[in-house]
Amino acid sequence: MNNKLEGVVVDLPSIGERFEFRSHPEEEQIREGVDSWMRSVGAEFIDSAQLDRFIEQNHSKWTSYTQPECDVKRCILSARIFNWIFLADNVHALITSRTAARAIDDYNRFREALNDGSDGSGLPPMWRITVEAWRDLTDDMTPAQRERATGYFDRMMVNWRREAEWVSAGPDELPTLEEFLPVRYWAGGIAWSIALTEYGLGLDMAHLLQRHPLLAELEETTVWHVTLANDIHSLRQEVLVKEGHNSVWVQARGRAENLGSAIAIQVDRLRALESEWFATRDNILCSAVRELPDVQRWIRGLEFLLSGNMRWGMSATRYHGPDWTWDGRLSARWLMTRDRTVAVPG
Numbered sequence: 001m002n003n004k005l006e007g008v009v010v011d012l013p014s015i016g017e018r019f020e021f022r023s024h025p026e027e028e029q030i031r032e033g034v035d036s037w038m039r040s041v042g043a044e045f046i047d048s049a050q051l052d053r054f055i056e057q058n059h060s061k062w063t064s065y066t067q068p069e070c071d072v073k074r075c076i077l078s079a080r081i082f083n084w085i086f087l088a089d090n091v092h093a094l095i096t097s098r099t100a101a102r103a104i105d106d107y108n109r110f111r112e113a114l115n116d117g118s119d120g121s122g123l124p125p126m127w128r129i130t131v132e133a134w135r136d137l138t139d140d141m142t143p144a145q146r147e148r149a150t151g152y153f154d155r156m157m158v159n160w161r162r163e164a165e166w167v168s169a170g171p172d173e174l175p176t177l178e179e180f181l182p183v184r185y186w187a188g189g190i191a192w193s194i195a196l197t198e199y200g201l202g203l204d205m206a207h208l209l210q211r212h213p214l215l216a217e218l219e220e221t222t223v224w225h226v227t228l229a230n231d232i233h234s235l236r237q238e239v240l241v242k243e244g245h246n247s248v249w250v251q252a253r254g255r256a257e258n259l260g261s262a263i264a265i266q267v268d269r270l271r272a273l274e275s276e277w278f279a280t281r282d283n284i285l286c287s288a289v290r291e292l293p294d295v296q297r298w299i300r301g302l303e304f305l306l307s308g309n310m311r312w313g314m315s316a317t318r319y320h321g322p323d324w325t326w327d328g329r330l331s332a333r334w335l336m337t338r339d340r341t342v343a344v345p346g
Helices: 027-042 048-056 060-066 072-093 100-116 125-138 143-168 177-187 190-201 206-211 213-233 235-241 247-254 259-285 295-315
Strands: 009-012 332-336 341-343
Touching: 009 259, 027 048, 027 060, 027 072, 060 072, 060 295, 072 125, 072 190, 100 125, 100 143, 125 143, 143 177, 143 190, 143 206, 177 213, 177 247, 190 213, 190 295, 206 213, 213 235, 213 247, 213 259, 213 295, 235 247, 235 332, 247 259, 259 295
Parallel strands: none
Antiparallel strands: 009 332, 332 341
């Protein structure tokens, strides 16, 4: 057990204040569209009390916070698949050396259903329903949007499998940070969330990203920032509660850092990425690329993803426990316990 996190106090200076934030004006409609669907399909594989606790965590807020200008019906479809990914992540994070082989087999069969169009028969109910939800979502996309989103989703699954292999080796067999970060880039699932933002905004960016390196650079910087920030917010949940891995923990264990210095290093990375993001954005807006259709709306969508992720991570009862109340600030001092995050004054 990663009990070295028990009782650790985390100092988190403010990150991300420069990014504009707003929540979706139809946040309640999005939540209702997700929660009613969850109740209709979730009873097949999870008992009602567990389902109620999961729904109370309001995972649809992730979509409302990160896609505030997207079409509400498309937000509901996106938020449904996000709910299932959060639920699958719960299962994934509980993988141990005894269960990893089965999980890896599930991932392989799920990827086959995702890529060859099969109905997912033979998969556990949770994964079969994920296939169905993904089909509902991608059937409403243009072919280019579908190819981009599915390709990114598939890469997430490939790297979930790699993380499961590491967990199966036991708690003392951590990868190096250099090995872990390229896997985390895809396993964090942020690249395909950008594809879903494009879908929600009605954008088709694949060809522009291929032709304009500055756009691809901005996308990559966005993925890194959201992924590494989330690894701070989710540290208690992923490592102490679920006994998994994330980049902060690999940094601390692999380089003999204490947790405080590992978080400080992560914060420095995030600040550098933030400066890089704005510099790249400004270079785009000062170039002819800014005049291309949809570019400025896309950049705005990335900014909302960055700012929404920060608020989600700070406020999520998923990460901090059922009684967590966020004070609205992006700086914090947290005491991590197995049961909950405790806000520490000062």
